[in-house]
Structures are given as structure tokens and as C-alpha cells.
Amino acid sequence: MINGVLFQTFEWETEADGNFYKNLKNDAKNLAEIGFTAVWIPPAYKGASVFDVGYTAYDYYDLGEFDVHNTVRTKYGTKEELIAAIKALRTEGISVYGDLVYNHKGSADYTEKFMAVEVDQFDRNKVISQPYKIEAWTGFDFPQRNNKYSDFKWHYYHFDGIDYDVKSGKRAIYKILGENKDWDQKVSNEMGNYDYLMNADIDHEHPDVRRELFKATEWFIDTTGINGIRYDAIKHINADFIKELSKYITKKYGDKFYFLGEYWAIDEGMIENYIDQTEFRIDLFDVPLHFNFKNASMDGNNYDMRKIFDNTLTSIHPDKSVTFVDNHDTQPGQSLESFIEPWFKEIAYALILFRKSGYPCIFAGDYYGIGGENPIAGHKEMLDNMLYIRKKYAYGEEIDYFNEPQLIGWIRKNENNNSPLVVLISTGDKNEMKMNVGEEFSKKVFVDKSGKNVDEVVIDENGDGLFTVGPGAVTYWTLKESLEDS
Ligand code: CA
Numbered sequence: 425m426i427n428g429v430l431f432q433t434f435e436w437e438t439e440a441d442g443n444f445y446k447n448l449k450n451d452a453k454n455l456a457e458i459g460f461t462a463v464w465i466p467p468a469y470k471g472a473s474v475f476d477v478g479y480t481a482y483d484y485y486d487l488g489e490f491d492v493h494n495t496v497r498t499k500y501g502t503k504e505e506l507i508a509a510i511k512a513l514r515t516e517g518i519s520v521y522g523d524l525v526y527n528h529k530g531s532a533d534y535t536e537k538f539m540a541v542e543v544d545q546f547d548r549n550k551v552i553s554q555p556y557k558i559e560a561w562t563g564f565d566f567p568q569r570n571n572k573y574s575d576f577k578w579h580y581y582h583f584d585g586i587d588y589d590v591k592s593g594k595r596a597i598y599k600i601l602g603e604n605k606d607w608d609q610k611v612s613n614e615m616g617n618y619d620y621l622m623n624a625d626i627d628h629e630h631p632d633v634r635r636e637l638f639k640a641t642e643w644f645i646d647t648t649g650i651n652g653i654r655y656d657a658i659k660h661i662n663a664d665f666i667k668e669l670s671k672y673i674t675k676k677y678g679d680k681f682y683f684l685g686e687y688w689a690i691d692e693g694m695i696e697n698y699i700d701q702t703e704f705r706i707d708l709f710d711v712p713l714h715f716n717f718k719n720a721s722m723d724g725n726n727y728d729m730r731k732i733f734d735n736t737l738t739s740i741h742p743d744k745s746v747t748f749v750d751n752h753d754t755q756p757g758q759s760l761e762s763f764i765e766p767w768f769k770e771i772a773y774a775l776i777l778f779r780k781s782g783y784p785c786i787f788a789g790d791y792y793g794i795g796g797e798n799p800i801a802g803h804k805e806m807l808d809n810m811l812y813i814r815k816k817y818a819y820g821e822e823i824d825y826f827n828e829p830q831l832i833g834w835i836r837k838n839e840n841n842n843s844p845l846v847v848l849i850s851t852g853d854k855n856e857m858k859m860n861v862g863e864e865f866s867k868k869v870f871v872d873k874s875g876k877n878v879d880e881v882v883i884d885e886n887g888d889g890l891f892t893v894g895p896g897a898v899t900y901w902t903l904k905e906s907l908e909d910s
Pocket of ligand 1: 527608618619620621625626660661662
């Protein structure tokens with residue numbers, strides 16, 4: 425998809441009123457017109473309650489159909505409404521990526537007693553207790569669903585770890601003991617072995633589990649009609665499992681089926697390693713770029729903007745990189761809080777929407793705003809305009825002017841169309857830069873489509889223009905009258 429744009433449709437505080445799917449359905453046509461080519465929907469599974477964002481993942485076969493945890497619908501609506509929303513989006517040509525939470529399960533139906541050891545929370549390979557019997561929430565038999573879609577029942581031996589012993593009331597990281605039981609391999613080596621993240625940690629090396637998750641994935645795709653997957657928390661999931669599941673899905677649904685993984689690491693080497701381990705089958709979020717944005721937005725004048733793409737996935741594997749500014753985990757109050765400072769938001773979005781590299785993802789919290797007790801306003805008007813600019817002008821050769829620590833710019837030549845796109849960023853004072861759009865534009869007039877400058881730029885006989893920006897801002901310029909408009 426040329427100049428595709430992904431939309432993360434939810435934020436942590438998205439209203440739990442059950443209208444989410446209905447609204448998404450009604451908005452499908454509008455989203456397509458604005459320029460979104462794909463959407464990432466929240467985890468569709470029944471969680472711990474009607475307020476669950478979806479990451480507790482109680483039952484992979486309950487998409488808002490059974491009366492469990494005091495609700496039939498999920499936070500977002502019913503199964504029928506989910507299917508109707510996806511259908512409406514696909515009808516408008518928008519791809520839909522489902523969020524698969526396969527690292528862990530939560531809100532079990534009953535407790536089980538089994539042997540376990542405590543491990544050091546900072547080095548999970550280090551056992552710090554004798555084996556002893558604990559009682560924990562690992563039994564899932566889904567009584568209300570009554571074997572519909574699947575008769576698989578989850579027990580403690582389908583998991584590797586848990587963090588709470590009901591018997592003693594003790595919180596710790598417990599490694600479950602048994603035949604062939606150990607932490608999964610090919611996971612992040614932070615904390616020694618970062619298989620365990622939260623809740624009941626799924627054992628992806630258990631053959632019955634693998635079979636069941638493959639089946640659940642097929643069922644989910646067939647039931648909902650999604651054509652892409654976002655894998656949650658893959659840093660904690662055996663890379664071979666993700667590779668083989670993706671391979672299987674590709675074989676069944678074709679090589680256009682899309683895969684995206686959330687591997688939360690600042691070190692681009694770890695992300696690159698996972699790309700290798702999964703044989704280039706999945707794209708990954710460019711988390712290092714998010715942290716470059718975060719640092720630049722915090723450091724202001726002291727950050728060297730010429731290095732904004734240094735050590736990022738976008739710079740190593742541009743065709744595997746999904747670029748983003750913020751998400752539901754980085755927003756204020758959440759587990760990975762690292763929200764980009766407001767003054768830098770537009771700059772960051774220019775860096776993902778107007779560049780050649782990366783597949784940009786726009787966050788609902790930045791688009792509509794963030795709800796809850798401490799609401800934050802969104803930037804819908806600004807982003808709608810930027811999406812329009814991307815769709816119309818962000819094509820062709822890219823000429824960089826990464827000239828000064830606080831002043832960078834680039835030109836997209838857009839050779840085959842209306843007008844070049846000139847982008848200029850100053851993280852310091854108000855500034856200007858001479859940039860060359862080509863002699864063929866001599867005497868033509870460029871205007872600032874970001875709306876910050878009323879002054880126009882006239883291109884001289886050499887094709888140079890003196891473009892202005894700042895302080896702490898981005899401007900983006902195109903021909904005053906593009907050829908197709910005149
Ligand atoms: Ca795990």
C-alpha cells in the first residue's frame with residue numbers, strides 16, 4: 425500500500441459504554457476519506473470485567489457473546505457489533521488488524537494446586553525457594569460457553585508461571601514445575617529470561633497449547649474477517665511460536681495477510697534479532713524511534729535533531745518498521761508512560777507521516793484526545809491536514825537537509841505529481857533555511873500548509889527558496905497553486 429496509514433483506534437481511557445464498535449462502524453467511510461488505510465482494533469476478548477481494555481484475555485472464544493464476569497458485551501460492544509464494524513471497514517477498503525494477546529491469560533474460573541518455585545524477580549533463572557505446593561488461578565473451563573467453538577480447558581500445566589499464591593497470600597514470581605517445564609526459550613533475556621510478564625503465563629512450548637492457539641487464531645480470523653494481526657507483548661513469547669503461527673496463517677490466508685508485533689525495547693539490536701528469528705515475517709513497532717521523540721521533546725535545545733533516526737528500526741529495516749508517536753501504554757498513567765511533550769507532537773508526526781521510511785501509525789489518544797479523569801485534548805484538525813498532505817504530496821525522492829542540531833529539513837520531490845513537499849523543523853529559535861526545490865519551480869510561490877506562516881516563499885532562478893520555521897515547530901510547504909488545481 426503506497427503511503428498507507430495505520431490508525432490505533434483506541435486509547436486506555438476509551439469509554440466503556442459499549443458503543444465503540446458501533447461508532448467505528450459509523451465512522452468507516454469517514455476514516456477512509458481522511459486517509460487511513462488500516463486500523464488496529466483493541467483486543468476483542470472478554471477480560472476481567474466490562475472495563476477491561478482487553479489485555480487480560482480471559483477467553484479467546486468470547487468476543488462479547490457469553491454472560492461471564494457480569495457482562496455479555498466487552499468494553500467495546502458485542503460480537504455482532506464487532507463483526508459489523510469490521511465488515512464496514514473492509515467494505516471501505518480499510519484493512520483491519522486484530523490484537524492477539526497470547527502471552528498470558530487472566531481472570532481464571534477456578535484455582536488449582538500444584539508445585540512451583542519462587543524465582544528472583546530480577547533474574548528469573550535464579551531459583552530462590554525450595555519447591556512447594558501453591559494454589560493459584562490457572563483453571564479455565566469456561567462453563568457459560570459450554571464447549572461451543574472449542575472444548576479445550578486450560579490447566580496449570582499449560583502455563584509457565586504465575587504471580588500469586590492464594591494459599592499463602594504471597595505475591596512472587598512462581599515458576600510452575602512439572603515434566604518438560606521451564607521458562608520458554610527465545611524470549612528477551614532481560615531479567616535473565618523475560619518469559620514471565622503478568623497473569624498466568626502461557627507455555628508456548630506445550631504442544632496442546634500451540635495447537636489450541638493456532639485453532640483460536642483461525643477461528644478468530646474466520647469469525648471476524650480481519651486481514652492482519654497485531655501480536656501483543658512478543659518480547660515475552662517464544663520467537664519460534666510467532667514465526668510458525670505466522671507461517672501457518674500466511675499459508676492458509678495468503679501472503680497479503682499482515683503481521684505486526686509489539687516488541688517493547690529501546691535497544692534496536694534486540695528488535696532486529698526478533699526480526700531475524702521470525703524470518704522477516706512480521707513488522708515491528710519502532711520503539712527506539714518513540715524514545716528518540718521522547719528524549720527530543722524533553723531535551724529541547726540540547727537534543728541534536730540530526731540524530732533523530734539514529735539507532736532506530738526505521739534506519740535499519742525501513743520496510744519492517746511501523747512508526748508511531750505514542751500509544752495506549754505510553755499515555756499518562758499507564759505501564760510504559762513516556763508521553764511525547766505537547767510542543768513536539770506535530771514535529772513527531774511530520775517525522776513519521778512525511779518521510780519515505782516506515783509505516784506510520786496514528787494514536788487515537790493523539791487524534792481524538794484522551795478521556796478519563798485527566799483528559800488531554802486531541803489534534804484531529806492538525807492530523808487530518810497532515811494526512812491530506814501525506815496522501816497528496818509525500819512521494820518520491822527524499823532530499824535531506826539535516827544541517828544543524830536544532831534545524832533540520834527535507835524535500836519530497838513528488839516527481840510525477842503536482843508539487844514538491846518542503847518540510848522544515850526547528851527545535852530552537854525561529855529560523856530559516858535555503859532549500860532547493862528545482863529550477864523548474866523558478867518564480868513559483870510556496871505556501872506553508874501547516875498554517876503558521878502567512879508569508880509566502882518565492883523560488884529564485886536557481887530553484888532556491890528561503891523557508892522559515894519556529895520556534896519549536898514544524899512547517900510544511902507546497903506550491904500555492906498545485907498544477908492540478910490551476
Ligand atoms: Ca511468556
